[in-house]
Each structure stands twice: as structure tokens, then as C-alpha cells.
Amino acid sequence: xxxxxxxxxxxxxxxxxxxxxxxxxxxxxxxxxxxxxxxxxxxxxxxxxxxxxxxxxxxxxxxxxxxxxxxxxxxxxxxxxxxxxxxxxxxxxxxxxxxxxxxxxxxxxxxxxxxxxxxxxxxxxxxxxxxxxxxxxxxxxxxxxxxxxxxxxxxxxxxxxxxxxxxxxxxxxxxxxxxxxxxxxxxxxxxxxxxxxxxxxxxxxxxxxxxxxxxxxxxxxxxxxxxxxxxxxxxxxxxxxxxxxxxxxxxxxxxxxxxxxxxxxxxxxxxxxxxxxxxxxxxxxxxxxxxxxxxxxxxxxxxxxxxxxxxxxxxxxxxxxxxxxxxx
Amino acid sequence: xxxxxxxxxxxxxxxxxxxxxxxxxxxxxxxxxxxxxxxxxxxxxxxxxxxxxxxxxxxxxxxxxxxxxxxxxxxxxxxxxxxxxxxxxxxxxxxxxxxxxxxxxxxxxxxxxxxxxxxxxxxxxxxxxxxxxxxxxxxxxxxxxxxxxxxxxxxxxxxxxxxxxxxxxxxxxxxxxxxxxxxxxxxxxxxxxxxxxxxxxxxxxxxxxxxxxxxxxxxxxxxxxxxxxxxxxxxxxxxxxxxxxxxxxxxxxxxxxxxxxxxxxxxxxxxxxxxxxxxxxxxxxxxxxxxxxxxxxxxxxxxxxxxxxxxxxxxxxxxxxxxxxxxxxxxxxxxxxxxxxxxxxxxxxxxxxxxxxxxxxxxxxxxxxxxxxxxxxxxxxxxxxxxxxxxxxxxxxxxxxxxxxxxxxxxxxxxxxxxxxxxxxxxxxxxxxxxxxxxxxxxxxxxxxxxxxxxxxxxxxxxxxxxxxxxxxxxxxxxxxxxxxxxxxxxxxxxxxxxxxxxxxxxxxxxxxxxxxxxxxxxxxxxxxxxxxxxxxxxxxxxxxxxxxxxxx
Numbered sequence: 051x052x053x054x055x056x057x058x059x060x061x062x063x064x065x066x067x068x069x070x071x072x073x074x075x076x077x078x079x080x081x082x083x084x085x086x087x088x089x090x091x092x093x094x095x096x097x098x099x100x101x102x103x104x105x106x107x108x109x110x111x112x113x114x115x116x117x118x119x120x121x122x123x124x125x126x127x128x129x130x131x132x133x134x135x136x137x138x139x140x141x142x143x144x145x146x147x148x149x150x151x152x153x154x155x156x157x158x159x160x161x162x163x164x165x166x167x168x169x170x171x172x173x174x175x176x177x178x179x180x181x182x183x184x185x186x187x188x189x190x191x192x193x194x195x196x197x198x199x200x201x202x203x204x205x206x207x208x209x210x211x212x213x214x215x216x217x218x219x220x221x222x223x224x225x226x227x228x229x230x231x232x233x234x235x236x237x238x239x240x241x242x243x244x245x246x247x248x249x250x251x252x253x254x255x256x257x258x259x260x261x262x263x264x265x266x267x268x269x270x271x272x273x274x275x276x277x278x279x280x281x282x283x284x285x286x287x288x289x290x291x292x293x294x295x296x297x298x299x300x301x302x303x304x305x306x307x308x309x310x311x312x313x314x315x316x317x318x319x320x321x322x323x324x325x326x327x328x329x330x331x332x333x334x335x336x337x338x339x340x341x342x343x344x345x346x347x348x349x350x351x352x353x354x355x356x357x358x359x360x361x362x363x364x365x366x367x368x369x370x371x372x373x374x375x376x377x378x
Numbered sequence: 379x380x381x382x383x384x385x386x387x388x389x390x391x392x393x394x395x396x397x398x399x400x401x402x403x404x405x406x407x408x409x410x411x412x413x414x415x416x417x418x419x420x421x422x423x424x425x426x427x428x429x430x431x432x433x434x435x436x437x438x439x440x441x442x443x444x445x446x447x448x449x450x451x452x453x454x455x456x457x458x459x460x461x462x463x464x465x466x467x468x469x470x471x472x473x474x475x476x477x478x479x480x481x482x483x484x485x486x487x488x489x490x491x492x493x494x495x496x497x498x499x500x501x502x503x504x505x506x507x508x509x510x511x512x513x514x515x516x517x518x519x520x521x522x523x524x525x526x527x528x529x530x531x532x533x534x535x536x537x538x539x540x541x542x543x544x545x546x547x548x549x550x551x552x553x554x555x556x557x558x559x560x561x562x563x564x565x566x567x568x569x570x571x572x573x574x575x576x577x578x579x580x581x582x583x584x585x586x587x588x589x590x591x592x593x594x595x596x597x598x599x600x601x602x603x604x605x606x607x608x609x610x611x612x613x614x615x616x617x618x619x620x621x622x623x624x625x626x627x628x629x630x631x632x633x634x635x636x637x638x639x640x641x642x643x644x645x646x647x648x649x650x651x652x653x654x655x656x657x658x659x660x661x662x663x664x665x666x667x668x669x670x671x672x673x674x675x676x677x678x679x680x681x682x683x684x685x686x687x688x689x690x691x692x693x694x695x696x697x698x699x700x701x702x703x704x705x706x707x708x709x710x711x712x713x714x715x716x717x718x719x720x721x722x723x724x725x726x727x728x729x730x731x732x733x734x735x736x737x738x739x740x741x742x743x744x745x746x747x748x749x750x751x752x753x754x755x756x757x758x759x760x761x762x763x764x765x766x767x768x769x770x771x772x773x774x775x776x777x778x779x780x781x782x783x784x785x786x787x788x789x790x791x792x793x794x795x796x797x798x799x800x801x802x803x804x805x806x807x808x809x810x811x812x813x814x815x816x817x818x819x820x821x822x823x824x825x826x827x828x829x830x831x832x833x834x835x836x837x838x839x840x841x842x843x844x845x846x847x848x849x850x851x852x853x854x855x856x857x858x859x860x861x862x863x864x865x866x867x868x869x870x871x872x873x874x875x876x877x878x879x880x881x882x883x884x885x886x887x888x889x890x891x892x893x894x895x896x897x898x899x900x901x902x903x904x905x906x907x908x909x910x911x912x913x914x915x916x917x918x919x920x921x922x923x924x925x926x927x928x929x930x931x
Contacts (some may be wrong), residue, residue: 104747106387120392127843128842152851
């Protein structure tokens with residue numbers, strides 16, 4: 051239903067590219083997460099879809115209608131796309147009812163619809179309140195209700211949880227996506243937090259330096275990342291360089307890059323490839339301990355373990371099935 | 379980092395294609411407003427091509443040196459005086475605690491409520507034979523030594539004492555909020571108060587101080603009433619003489635062009651000094667904490683700060699009130715009330731029109747999606763730099779040409795006799811005011827508009843509401859205070875304006891400023907007191923009100 055075709059966008063008169071030749075498609079009803087570090091172009095990408103930015107190249111098509119291209123631009127107000135802003139952007143001088151009903155002026159049962167939406171996000175009874183009287187989490191839900199009220203064909207959430215603390219974030223994340231699933235709307239959300247993405251997205255799109263690195267289902271991305279970068283986004287990984295391969299005595303395909311996830315390294319257990327190491331330094335991290343290891347061939351690596359009581363000299367190893375292989 | 383597939387993005391063809399896509403009606407409206415505002419300057423530039431008038435070379439030989447000499451004398455002397463008064467008082471109120479500091483802090487702004495030409499009238503009265511000074515000295519049994527202030531030295535004094543608050547306001551803002559942490563660091567390093575001020579604060583505050591100074595100098599070059607009354611030849615008095623006495627528009631245009639050149643040189647200097655040393659870096663921040671001193675020192679500071687307030691506000695106002703009592707019976711009649719109402723009415727209409735233009739300019743440029751348009755839109759506020767007399771001449775040229783063409787066409791084509799459409803009407807006057815005061819409205823509106831995050835109007839658009847409706851429903855309610863301050867500020871400036879009004883006002887209409895000027899020119903300076911006080915009081919009340927409004931925010 052949504053198709054992005056080799057979109058490019060530059061800033062500073064072409065000196066820097068925010069996005070380069072980005073293409074992807076999205077199915078009806080899917081929830082897609084766009085993951086990337088700050089500066090990867092993820093916010094620019096959703097703003098292009100929303101019509102708040104103009105592409106230098108490429109096109110955006112939603113439900114067979116061309117929204118953006120080099121020749122044509124449908125203004126944001128005509129796109130029927132809902133957008134929940136990072137800072138919520140509630141209208142400070144309107145109460146919640148007016149905020150939520152703002153976008154549904156064309157419907158007759160405006161008020162009922164707005165109340166229904168407030169009920170959906172669990173805020174019924176607060177319709178006379180003003181945004182500044184609400185907590186961050188409540189404001190977030192109002193912003194969601196407001197964006198969903200006009201029945202958008204696509205919902206975009208830009209860093210929806212970045213302004214909330216960790217506890218609230220987890221709670222709200224499941225609430226918000228329950229609501230989204232309930233309405234069945236196709237949704238895109240931007241995040242730099244891979245936990246957010248893994249837990250709720252059907253599909254994940256990884257952006258780096260304005261380019262799509264990988265797009266796949268969440269589980270596939272974790273099992274089969276196509277680059278060291280993608281692998282490292284979903285947890286600590288250790289790149290298996292030539293020296294490490296010798297240390298563990300595991301010759302791998304020299305034409306490819308390899309890595310192993312930290313959690314797949316086992317300490318003092320039997321594995322296919324093992325080596326011995328001396329613990330140089332232990333850093334207590336609460337629920338885990340970080341170890342700086344010096345392998346027998348002199349190479350240093352750093353690993354995290356749940357085991358808080360590690361001896362000074364350990365055996366460390368992994369199995370061939372856990373090795374991640376990337377085309378060089 | 380051009381990529382194979384992206385390289386055609388920067389070809390001329392695809393640039394033009396995007397320019398065509400991104401050009402919307404807002405871009406065109408923005409350009410239209412800027413062009414409308416720039417028309418007077420363009421008109422002067424075009425008129426320059428027609429060559430100077432007959433008296434131009436005579437003027438160059440005999441008077442130009444005088445104009446340039448006096449203008450530069452005023453620029454340097456006023457700079458010196460306003461810097462001492464403005465920066466000195468700002469530093470004292472920002473850095474030290476002393477009796478009545480809070481009251482003095484806003485009293486120091488009040489001289490701005492009195493137009494320079496009115497300060498000039500008042501001081502002429504103070505130092506005249508039989509003037510207030512002589513009366514007081516005689517009453518004290520002291521000998522009266524007359525000081526003649528009706529010359530360029532007196533003019534420099536009068537302009538400085540009425541304009542120094544521009545420097546005071548800009549440097550106080552810097553001293554209060556921008557460099558507190560650096561000052562504390564300097565104190566912790568054992569550097570004394572004097573050295574901290576001269577070696578650290580003064581260089582740091584330089585861009586802010588010079589920004590205020592440039593405003594003063596623009597007003598100095600804009601002044602007509604004070605210079606005319608004191609008989610000092612400046613560019614503005616020269617323009618008036620060329621226009622009215624010599625009836626030679628070409629010569630007035632040439633003088634205007636020279637004056638514009640000087641003003642723009644000042645603006646470029648201001649921009650250059652900002653770039654030259656980047657002292658306004660983000661490192662400087664933090665409030666300045668006030669120091670207490672010993673009692674005698676505190677009172678000394680109090681008296682030092684009080685001097686400019688007395689000179690700039692209480693003496694002129696006192697003199698005017700004294701005159702007002704002497705002349706009330708003669709001046710204050712029904713005609714005068716009608717005149718006041720006319721004056722307020724014109725100021726109100728103008729401020730509404732100007733605020734509308736400023737708001738449209740800000741938002742049209744915002745809605746335009748071409749980046750260049752945004753920079754061009756800022757050209758629209760340069761009208762403030764152009765002296766009122768020059769704006770008036772610049773408006774006169776195109777409106778006169780249009781009216782002549784219009785009357786001619788109506789006569790020859792339709793056989794209808796018509797009068798002037800613009801020239802000598804309120805339309806031309808209000809147009810000229812808007813050109814000159816657009817920046818006065820633009821700045822407060824822009825600064826409140828900047829406080830509204832872009833995502834607020836953006837989210838309105840995402841909910842299906844277009845630009846214009848978004849402005850009315852969302853942005854307007856959020857920038858109301860900015861708009862209100864803009865209306866008040868333009869209102870005051872129009873009420874005080876003299877040279878532009880003198881040239882463009884319709885024959886049957888009068889303003890308080892013009893009335894005061896006419897009395898003073900007709901050797902009836904005492905009678906000028908009542909219209910002057912009307913201007914001062916209407917200008918003072920909103921200044922206090924605005925101060926409260928801004929504090930509340």
C-alpha cells in the first residue's frame with residue numbers, strides 16, 4: 051500500500067545527504083519500525099512521507115496515489131496520514147476534546163468520535179483537561195488519539211517514547227501498540243531503541259547514513275543480520291577477526307566477515323571452538339559483569355557475563371552454528 | 379559524496395523542475411510584499427539615473443561639506459556620549475545593588491518616550507534668556523551665565539540624552555543574562571572589578587552594545603526636528619530644503635541616496651563586527667549576580683544612574699509641564715482634541731496595517747518552501763534603517779508618477795476628470811509608515827512565533843487543516859502577546875514620527891507631532907508643550923504596560 055521509490059534528500063545545497071536512494075514497500079496493516087542512530091535520516095524519511103519535507107529525487111506512493119515526486123507534491127493536509135510527533139505537539143490552548151476532534155471537522159458525530167478515541171486510549175473523563183495538566187504518558191496517548199481520530203490510512207510515530215523514562219516507556223509501549231493493532235491501521239514508527247522495534251514491529255527497516263541497510267522481520271534480523279552493524283544494533287557482538295579465528299582455532303571463509311554475539315559465548319563450558327583467557331579486569335554492572343579478557347595469543351576482548359563470580363583464568367568458546375557470516 | 383544514481387539531482391534541469399514544484403503562491407506573495415516595501419528605495423535608485431538637478435553642483439560646492447561634516451560630527455559625538463551613558467548605567471544596574479535600583483532600571487528606558495525634537499524644544503527653553511535655568515539661578519541669587527545650546531554641540535547632547543536607552547537596553551540584556559558564569563570565573567581567578575569589566579565584559583558585550591549603538595545612529599541620521607530647530611545643517615534638513623524651498627526633487631533624491639549609502643555602511647559595519655570576532659559563543663551564559671557595596675558607594679551609584687534619567691526625562695518633562703500650565707488656555711481647545719483624535723486614529727490604522735503586513739511577511743515566508751525566499755523576506759525589515767524623510771521622498775516619486783498617469787488616462791480615454799489617488803492622501807502616508815516601521819512590528823511577532831514549536835502547526839496540517847486556517851486557529855492565539863506588543867510599539871512610533879509625516883501628510887489632516895513642530899517653528903515653542911506632553915504620556919503608558927507584559931511572560 052505504501053511504496054517508497056529511491057527517495058533522496060539533501061541538505062545544505064547538496065553538501066550532505068540525509069537520505070540516498072531509499073526504497074521499500076509496506077503492506078496494509080503492518081507495523082514497521084525504522085531504526086537508526088541519530089543522524090541516520092530516519093526522521094527525515096517519515097517527514098518526507100508526511101509531506102513536511104520535499105524529496106530531491108524519487109517518489110512516494112500511498113494506496114496507488116502519488117504523494118511526492120520531483121514534479122508533484124500533495125500538501126501534508128491532503129495526505130490523510132496521521133503523525134504523532136516526538137514532543138506530542140498538542141495544541142496548548144485547546145482542551146483534550148478540542149485537541150482530539152480538531153482533525154475530524156468533516157464528520158457529523160464529531161464529539162462522539164473524539165470521546166470514543168479518548169476512551170480507546172484510556173483517558174475518558176479527562177476531555178475538559180488542558181495538555182499542561184497531563185503527565186507525559188497521558189499527553190502521548192492524547193497525541194495518539196488525535197492522530198487516529200480522522201481515520202488515517204497511515205499512522206506515523208516519530209520517536210514516540212524517547213521523552214519518557216524507562217518504566218513508563220515499557221508500559222506505554224505495549225499499551226500504544228495494543229491500540230494500534232486494535233484499529234488495524236498501517237503504522238510506521240521511528241526509534242533508535244532496538245528493544246522498541248523488536249517487541250512490537252512486524253517489520254524493521256535499518257537506516258545508516260541515509261541508506262537502507264536491511265529490511266526484514268524482527269526475528270530474521272536478529273538471526274540473520276546482513277552486516278556487523280545490524281548485528282551490533284541487537285546486542286553486543288564481537289567481530290571474529292583473523293587473529294581471533296586463530297585464537298579459537300576456527301578457520302572461517304576468508305571472503306566473508308564474521309561475528310559472534312556476546313550471549314553466544316560460553317564460559318567454562320564445552321563448545322566446538324575454545325580458548326583460554328586471563329581476566330584482566332572485572333567491571334560490576336549490576337545485573338551483569340563486564341570482563342576484559344586477554345586470550346592466550348595475546349589478543350584482548352571484552353565480554354559481558356551474568357556470572358558474577360568468575361575465576362581469574364577461564365575457558366571461553368562458542369559453536370559454529372552461532373557464527374554470523376556476512377558477505378565481505 | 380555524490381552517488382551514481384543521485385548525481386542528476388544537481389543538474390540544472392532537475393533543480394529547475396524542483397523550483398517549479400516548490401514555487402507556491404506563498405513564495406509569490408512574499409516577494410510581492412518585499413517588492414512593495416522596497417519600492418521607495420527602488421524609486422530613488424531609478425530617479426538617480428535621471429541626473430542631478432540644477433542646484434546640485436552648487437550644493438556640492440557650498441553645503442555638502444557642511445552636511446557631511448555635521449553628520450559625522452553627530453555620529454562620533456553621539457556614539458561617545460551614548461556609550462558612556464548607556465553602557466555605564468547598564469553595568470551599574472546589572473552588576474550592583476543600590477537604593478531604588480529597580481525603579482531606576484525602568485526609568486532609564488523612559489527617555490525613549492520623548493521624541494528628540496521635543497527634548498530639543500525643552501532644552502532650548504531651559505537655556506534660553508529668561509529660561510528656567512536663569513529663573514532658578516536668580517532665585518538662588520546666583521549669577522546667570524548663558525550657555526548657547528542652539529548649535530551642533532547642543533544637538534549632539536540632546537540627541538544623546540534622548541537616545542542612549544537603546545544602548546542601555548541592549549547592553550543590560552547582555553550583562554544580565556549572557557555572561558554571569560564568565561564573570562564568576564574571572565572573580566574566582568582573583569581579577570578585580572575594574573579589570574573584569576574592561577578586559578572581559580566590555581569585549582564580550584561589544585556586539586550587543588554596537589547593535590544598540592547602530593539603532594541610535596539611525597535615529598540620529600533620521601532626525602529632522604531637532605537639527606532644524608537648532609539650525610544645524612544635516613542631510614535631512616538638506617533634503618527638506620531641496621524638496622520644499624528649492625523645489626528640486628532631483629537634488630533631494632541625490633541627498634537621499636547619499637544618506638542611504640551612509641546608513642547601509644553602518645549596517646554592514648555592524649554585521650562585519652559581529653563576524654569579525656565571535657564572542658557571542660554559546661559558552662557565555664548565566665545570570666549575573668548583583669554585588670552589594672558600602673553605603674556611601676551605593677548612594678554614589680544611585681546618583682550616577684539618576685543623572686541620565688534626570689537629564690533625559692525629568693528636566694524635559696518638567697520644562698514642558700511648566701509651559702503647558704502657561705499655555706493651556708490658549709492651546710487646549712476643541713480643535714486640539716480633534717487633532718489628537720486624528721493623530722491617534724492615524725497611528726491606530728497604521729499600526730494595524732503594519733502588523734498585518736509583518737505577520738503576513740513572516741508566515742508567507744514560512745509557508746513558502748524555497749529557502750531563498752526566507753532570506754529575501756528579511757530584506758523587508760530594512761525600511762527601519764532608511765530615514766523617514768528618504769522614505770517619504772521614495773514614496774512620493776512612484777505615487778506621483780502613478781497619479782499623473784492615472785489622471786491623464788482617465789482624462790484622455792474616458793474624459794473623466796479625477797484627482798490624486800495616492801499622493802497627498804492617507805493611503806500614501808500609511809504606506810510610508812508601514813515601510814518605515816515594518817521592522818518594529820516584525821521583531822516582536824517573530825520572536826513570539828519562534829517560541830511556537832514547528833511541530834504544532836505541522837500537526838495541524840497532518841490533521842487535514844491548511845496553512846491559513848492553521849494560522850487562525852492555532853498560531854494566532856499562541857502569538858497574541860507578540861502581536862499586541864507589535865501594535866503598541868508601532869502606534870508609539872507613528873505618534874512620534876515627524877519628518878515623514880511633514881512631507882506626506884494630507885493637507886487637511888494634522889498630527890500631534892506636526893502641531894508641536896509647527897508651534898516651535900513659528901516662534902511659539904511654549905505652545906508646543908501640550909501636544910508634546912500628549913505624545914510623551916501616550917508613549918510612556920504603553921512602555922510601562924509592555925514592560926509588565928514581558929515580565930509576566
